[in-house]
Amino acid sequence: MKRILVSLAGVGLLAYGGTVAFLLHYDHVTATELLPASPTHKDPVALAAFNALNEARCDYCHATGRDLPFYFRLPVANTIMERDRDQGLRHFRMEPVLHAFDADFSHLRQFQVIL
Numbered sequence: 001m002k003r004i005l006v007s008l009a010g011v012g013l014l015a016y017g018g019t020v021a022f023l024l025h026y027d028h029v030t031a032t033e034l035l036p037a038s039p040t041h042k043d044p045v046a047l048a049a050f051n052a053l054n055e056a057r058c059d060y061c062h063a064t065g066r067d068l069p070f071y072f073r074l075p076v077a078n079t080i081m082e083r084d085r086d087q088g089l090r091h092f093r094m095e096p097v098l099h100a101f102d103a104d105f106s107h108l109r110q111f112q113v114i115l
């Protein structure tokens with residue numbers, strides 16, 4: 001009996017670890033990518049900010065047109081996730097934030113001279 005419990009715990013841990021590894025990989029491959037010409041590549045502070053937002057995957061609930069992970073489609077979980085996403089989209093949209101990391105604002109520097 002004890003052996004069965006230990007094996008079951010082992011299988012559970014493996015399944016858990018596998019799921020976490022899969023989700024980390026999924027989160028990474030479906031994340032937003034900067035355009036090659038994005039000025040953020042050359043700005044370490046902006047890059048760190050972009051990476052923090054991108055790795056947390058705030059876009060799952062605050063942007064549309066995303067590849068959502070499987071738990072958004074699991075029965076029971078999906079009602080909670082759909083509600084969160086619906087509320088999240090109403091409260092804050094982050095597409096403009098993500099697009100801004102690709103924009104070139106260098107022309108705005110001239111205003112610093114004026115001000």
Ligand code: HEC
Pocket residue numbers: 053056057058059060061062083084085087088091092
């Ligand atoms: C699982 C879905 C989900 C994820 C992922 C998520 N949020 Fe939210 N977010 C929500 C929901 C739901 C609300 C609205 C309800 C609330 O304020 O608690 C919200 C509200 C917000 C608001 C508006 C708060 C306000 O006062 O109106 C901001 C800003 C925000 N989230 C930023 C983020 C950032 C940044 C991340 C990533 C680090 C993130 N969210 C990740 C679901 C999510």
